[in-house]
Amino acid sequence: MFAVHVNKTWPLVEQKRMTPADAVLGRWPISDEKIGEFGDVVLGVFENVVVAAYDITGHSRDAENKVIFTGTPSTTWAHLIGQPTPAAPWGRRGDAWPVRTVATSVVAGGDVPVEDTPAGRRAVVDGVVLxxxxxxxxxxxxxxxRAITVQYATT
Incomplete structure (x- = not known):
């Protein structure tokens, strides 16, 4: 699964000057090896929140060797829309690479390993982000x- 950073293009979608598909599916620096390993789903991520999900049906390359995906809105992964990105979030200083990957099987299982982020240590368990x-x-x-019950130690 790819997560692509659409912070520059998603405002154009919100202004109705670009389609969600154009913002998410177009022009990404991705190797053929990565496409082979992660090329089933692409998530558009704006401000570290998933805003769109597409099942990848194919891809091509432009003159600059950037990948342009073809795809359809995903029904399987639509539940991720509005949730924090399951991939490593953007925001660290010098963190400009626009593409993240995460194994689809990990997301399907609902768990993402603990990682250090600018906001602190982060884990995802069964879709819950802590x-x-x-x-x-x-x-x-x-x-x-979902519901939550909070318990705390008194000592």
Missing amino acids: TVDDDRHVTVILPAG
Whole structure:
């Protein structure tokens, strides 16, 4: 699964000057090896939140060797729209590469390994995103329709 950073193009979608498909499917610096390994789904990510999901049906390359995907809106992965990216988030200083990868099987299983991010240590378990920052504040983001019970130690 690819996650592509659409922070420059998604505002054009919001202004109705570009289609979501054009923003997400077009012109990415991806190797053929990566396409072979991760080329089943592409997620558009704006401000580290999934805004679109497409099942990849093919691809071509432009004159600059950038990948242009063809695809259809994904029904399998539509539940990720509005959720934090399952791939490593953008935001670290010097972090400009526009494409992330994550194994589709990992996302299908609902778990993403713990990783250090600018916001703190982050894990995704069964679609629930848990982040603990440097001050030890805990943020939990639940998928729609989920409930949470919080318990804490008294000592």
